[in-house]
Amino acid sequence: MVKLSVSEVKTIRSLSQKKYRDALGLFVVEGEKLLEEALDAGFCPEKIYRREEISEEQMRRISSQDSPSPVLAVLRKAEQTDFVLSDSGLFLGLDSISDPGNLGTILRICDWFGIDGVFASANTVDQYNPKVVQASMGAIFRHTLYYCNLEELCMKFRSKGLPVYGTQLDGKNIYKSSLGACGLILMGNESRGLDPKLRELCTEHLLIPSFAGGAHAESLNVAIATALTIAEFKRQNNIL
Amino acid sequence: MVKLSVSEVKTIRSLSQKKYRDALGLFVVEGEKLLEEALDAGFCPEKIYRREEISEEQMRRISSQDSPSPVLAVLRKAEQTDFVLSDSGLFLGLDSISDPGNLGTILRICDWFGIDGVFASANTVDQYNPKVVQASMGAIFRHTLYYCNLEELCMKFRSKGLPVYGTQLDGKNIYKSSLGACGLILMGNESRGLDPKLRELCTEHLLIPSFAGGAHAESLNVAIATALTIAEFKRQNNIL
Known part of the structure; x- marks a missing residue:
């Protein structure tokens, strides 16, 4: 059994906070399957901790989950490369998404539907937040x-x-709109929706209609x- | 300031467990907006606790949330009435949904799209689970x-x-299938999918295609x- 030093435990735990992830360039992944996907995607492990090598009590201390996985890895974050905009492709822009579960789920959806790139405002929750990583089910490793x-x-x-x-x-019924195969789709914050400045910059305004006519249900979850929205773009452009 | 007795606190806290909700016929709702929707829908409050009437410390003790809302109510559960199946309408059947957040979100979706009735296997998470109630954003009060x-x-x-x-x-591409306006749609458990016995009872098998061709993304979240699925039924039947 390997015993982790106090400072090692402290460093791993600190990675639940963005400022330490940014300062150290590291993040945490828990679970065999997720780790495998990270390695497949070319992420470099700094260190891998397995339950057979360290005590369960130590595993619990470094884990951010209620019931720790048998493996936890500290990985190096990917470098943010510059994005060069081509003339085609369907892209997603996320304005101030604050819930990590929503962000992870959205990345999983982009993975499923083959979105060509995902952008986010600076105040959107960090992609390396442990809850985003878990909720993305590995999509985070394939979509910068x-x-x-x-x-x-x-x-x-x-x-x-x-x-x-x-x-x-106040947009136009998405199911009655003619949607292109290329462009940028903006999604807004969970409670405030899209920022008014961004709304003004949109060239098309879409609405997902409610059968109930908005009588009761007030909104859909952003994910x-x-x-x-993405499914309808893909359906109309016949690439499903 | 009213001071809650030890047994009162204990009773409220016990309602986080299904067996006590079943035994007492009660459940808990937190938050002004949710409570308002419950009352609008005709639910009867047994007792309403407000922060201005009881101490913050007591509010924290009876709340199941990390940051308690200013109001918490104990409500009487609705009687489960018998369901009489008509010859029309679009219904949803949930097989062994285990995550309360998923169930709440699914009820919110049914509310949005005007689903005519929702059924669930006995081992599906309880609709009065506090996390289901919160995630449903009030839909729980309008859909039995x-x-x-x-x-x-x-x-x-x-x-x-x-x-x-x-x-x-292994179903047929939903976007290339002709979907009716009536019937029952079955959704399966988060990790196991639909029970094999239920699969055999289906008359049509549908698939939500992945643009990535299943190369990476393995599944979509059940919600x-x-x-x-529901959106495509509604779209094809032109009732959006």
């Missing part, structure tokens, strides 16, 4: 999330003549709305 | 969940000549899959 200024991003799409789609309450 | 034997339910639909749709990996 580009944190950027979304207003500037919208301008880049517009300057190339590409549409910027906003989803909100659900993202899934419905 | 009928716990029943899903195999018998399938037989009832079939005997009326109504289709039973299963969603699984996401439910949303995509």
Whole structure:
């Protein structure tokens, strides 16, 4: 049995906070399957801790889960590369998504539907947050999330003549709109929706209709709305 | 300031467990908005606790949330009425859904899309579980969940000549299938999918295709899959 030093335990635990992940360039992954996907995707392990090598009590101390997995790894974060916008592809822009479970689920949806790139405002929850990593079910390793200024991003799409789609309450029924195969789809914050400045920069405004006519249900969860929106783009463009 | 007795606190806390909710016929709702929706839907409050009336420390003791809401109410559960199957309508059957967040989100989706009734296997998480109530955002108060034997339910639909749709990996592309306006849609457990016995009882097998061709993404979250499935039924039947 290997015994972890106090400072090693402290360092691993500190990685639950963004500032330490940023300072050290590291993040944590728990679970055999997730770790395997990370390694498959080319992530470099700094250190791997397995239950057969360290005590259960120590595993519990370094784990952020209620019931720790048999393996926990500290991995090096991917370098954020510059994104070069091409003239085609369907992209997603996330404005101020604050719930890590939502962000992880959204990345999983993008993985499923083959979205070409995902952008997020700087105040969106960190992609290396442990809850995002877990909820993404490995999608995080295959999709780099580009944190950027979304207003500037919208301008880049517009300057190339590409549409910027906003989803909100006063838009046009998405099922009765003609959707292109390329462009940027913006999704807004869980409670506030899209920032008014971003709304103004959209070239098309879409709405997911409610059969109940909005009489009761007030909103869809942002991950659900993202899934419905992307599925309709893919369906209309016949690439499903 | 009212001071709650030890036994009162204990009773409220016990309602986080199904056996006490069943025995007492009560459940807990936290938050002003949720409580308002419960009262609007005709639920009877046994007792309402407000932060201005009891101490914050007591509020923390009776709350199941990390940061307690300013109001917590103990409500009487709705009586489970018998369900009489008509010849029309679109229904959802949930097989062994175990995550309360998923169940709450699914009820919210049913509310949004106007599903006519929701059924669940007896081993599906309890609709009055506090996490289900919170995640449903009030949908729980407007949609009774009928716990029943899903195999018998399938037989009832079939005997009326109504289709039973299963969603699984070997089905037919949902976007290339012709979907009816009526019938029963079955969704399976988070990790095991639909029970084999239920699969056999389906009259149609549907699949939500992945653009990535299943190369990476292995599955969609069950709430996401439910949303995509129901939306496609509603879209094709032009009632959105």
